[in-house]
Amino acid sequence: MEQALIIGIVLVAIFMVMVFTNVPISVALGGSTIITMLLFGVSIDSYADLMVSGMRKFSYLAIPFFILSGILMDRSGVAARIIRFAKACIGHITGGLAIMSIVVSVFWGAISGAGPATVAALGGVLIPSMDEEGYDKGFAAAVVAAAGGISIIIPPSITFVIYGVLANVSIGDLFIAGVIPGLFMGLCFCVYAYLYCRKHGYHGSPKVKKGEVWDTFKEAFLGILSPVIILGGIYGGIFTPTEAAAISVFYSLFLALFIYRTVSLKSLFKIFVDSGISSAVIMIIIGNATVFSWFCTAKGIAPAVSKSLEGVSNSHVVVLFIMLIILLIAGCLINGNSIFYIFVPIFLPIIKNMGLDPLWFGVFMSMAAAVGMITPPVAVNLYPAANCAKISLARISVSILPLVAVAVLATIIVMLVPGLSTWLPGLMVK
Numbered sequence: 001m002e003q004a005l006i007i008g009i010v011l012v013a014i015f016m017v018m019v020f021t022n023v024p025i026s027v028a029l030g031g032s033t034i035i036t037m038l039l040f041g042v043s044i045d046s047y048a049d050l051m052v053s054g055m056r057k058f059s060y061l062a063i064p065f066f067i068l069s070g071i072l073m074d075r076s077g078v079a080a081r082i083i084r085f086a087k088a089c090i091g092h093i094t095g096g097l098a099i100m101s102i103v104v105s106v107f108w109g110a111i112s113g114a115g116p117a118t119v120a121a122l123g124g125v126l127i128p129s130m131d132e133e134g135y136d137k138g139f140a141a142a143v144v145a146a147a148g149g150i151s152i153i154i155p156p157s158i159t160f161v162i163y164g165v166l167a168n169v170s171i172g173d174l175f176i177a178g179v180i181p182g183l184f185m186g187l188c189f190c191v192y193a194y195l196y197c198r199k200h201g202y203h204g205s206p207k208v209k210k211g212e213v214w215d216t217f218k219e220a221f222l223g224i225l226s227p228v229i230i231l232g233g234i235y236g237g238i239f240t241p242t243e244a245a246a247i248s249v250f251y252s253l254f255l256a257l258f259i260y261r262t263v264s265l266k267s268l269f270k271i272f273v274d275s276g277i278s279s280a281v282i283m284i285i286i287g288n289a290t291v292f293s294w295f296c297t298a299k300g301i302a303p304a305v306s307k308s309l310e311g312v313s314n315s316h317v318v319v320l321f322i323m324l325i326i327l328l329i330a331g332c333l334i335n336g337n338s339i340f341y342i343f344v345p346i347f348l349p350i351i352k353n354m355g356l357d358p359l360w361f362g363v364f365m366s367m368a369a370a371v372g373m374i375t376p377p378v379a380v381n382l383y384p385a386a387n388c389a390k391i392s393l394a395r396i397s398v399s400i401l402p403l404v405a406v407a408v409l410a411t412i413i414v415m416l417v418p419g420l421s422t423w424l425p426g427l428m429v430k
Contacts (some may be wrong), residue, residue, distance in 0.1 A: 004300035005308075011036040011292075011301070016333070025338050026281070030288035033295050040299070047291055054290025055283050058242060059171060062161050064279035065245030069226075071275050072252035074120075077262045078223035082107060083125055085216040085224075092207040095197025097133055098140070099190050101126040102147040106186040109151030110227035119148035119381050123388035135202055137389045138399035142374075145385035145396065146189055146403040149370035153182035156230055156241065156248075159369060162286070162337055163362040166293075166344045170359075171241045172234050177363050177421045184420060185367065185410040192406045222255055282337060289341030297345050305346050316354050320415055323347055324368060328408065331372015332379075339369055356418070363421040367411040374400050374407065 014035050018028035037044050073079070086100045086107075093099065104126065108118050123144045130140035152159040155175030164171035196202075229251060230244045239247060256263035263271070295301075309319060323343075330339050343365070351361045373381045376397045386396045414420050 004304040007299050008301035026285045029292045033292045050291045051287035055287045059165050062242045062245035067278050068275035069248040069252045072256050076256035076260050081220040085220040088213045088216045095194045097130045098193040102189045105147030106150050109154040118151040120384040127388045138395045141385040141389035141396045142399035145381040148381045149373040150182050153178045153366050159366050173425045176424050180420050181414045188406050188410045293341045306349050327368035332375045360418040360421040371407045
């Protein structure tokens with residue numbers, strides 16, 4: 001047990017040194033594992049085989065498909081149509097543009113499944129719109145960045161695909177379990193935005209003319225239909241989540257090429273390249289993280305840490321708060337996908353020993369990872385938001401802190417009330 005903890009400390013120390021010296025996460029995961037294996041006499045001959053086996057999961061096919069679908073939807077102009085519809089509906093209320101930005105970001109998460117992609121797709125329109133209406137740029141960028149994090153909670157979520165494979169939990173059940181928590185976190189952001197805007201005098205835009213809501217709805221309808229087709233097909237038993245991802249690509253292609261005609265056959269090549277690069281980055285992380293996780297389990301690191309955590313307290317709540325603190329700290333330094341590979345092997349046995357639901361725990365971990373996406377210094381959602389707003393990372397980092405607190409509060413509530421995650425999947429079973 002002591003040797004396992006020593007190996008674990010060395011592994012984590014090397015990994016953190018690499019992270020703090022700006023080594024990419026995928027390289028840090030692989031490099032720290034290889035160095036530690038060599039230091040403790042473990043052969044690295046099987047490293048490549050372990051990487052390939054970690055990536056060779058049928059469910060992971062959903063990742064490149066959802067990424068490609070999200071890019072196609074963005075390039076086809078669906079985002080702009082949905083934004084116009086949302087603005088026509090709620091843009092006139094106090095803080096309407098900020099609240100609209102949150103609502104649209106949450107909905108777009110049901111299309112892209114990835115946080116930075118949501119921020120990049122919407123930020124270029126939403127942030128300048130708020131700036132023109134006199135909103136503080138830091139606040140505008142922070143709102144879009146925070147709401148973008150909900151993309152990994154609202155189905156379909158790439159993060160849920162990864163957790164489902166790691167924890168052997170139904171990905172379809174995870175998707176439905178994330179609906180209420182994702183909407184709840186979005187509601188919490190809306191409440192904060194309303195109170196902030198009311199305090200600072202950010203009034204809504206002029207109310208639209210009669211009939212404009214219907215006109216903008218007709219324009220956005222086919223885009224709005226996308227998550228309905230995907231999720232309806234999954235829960236209706238028509239196709240699996242992986243098949244749904246492929247179908248979403250064909251639907252996005254249909255809209256982009258034949259309905260809106262905003263994407264040409266020539267431009268498809270660049271779209272495929274962009275989605276391929278994004279997918280490759282995630283898959284490289286998955287491959288190296290698989291070996292990292294295997295090494296932690298093989299050398300007894302994960303069981304040793306699990307046993308230490310279980311020995312801290314007999315209270316489930318205390319142990320869960322410790323896990324939350326660990327995940328929040330990790331989220332400041334590591335991206336969400338890597339967090340799952342590092343901590344699922346450690347935390348999941350504890351959750352099962354305590355008799356808690358792994359389905360709920362997957363949602364809880366995803367919410368904690370969403371907080372990490374907006375918590376400096378890593379905060380992957382802040383970079384595209386700051387770029388869209390043309391402000392410094394320091395400025396958006398200050399503006400995001402109240403929203404980080406709101407997100408943590410929402411995560412704690414879902415942690416303490418598992419029914420928010422398990423109620424809908426329970427209804428589906430019935």
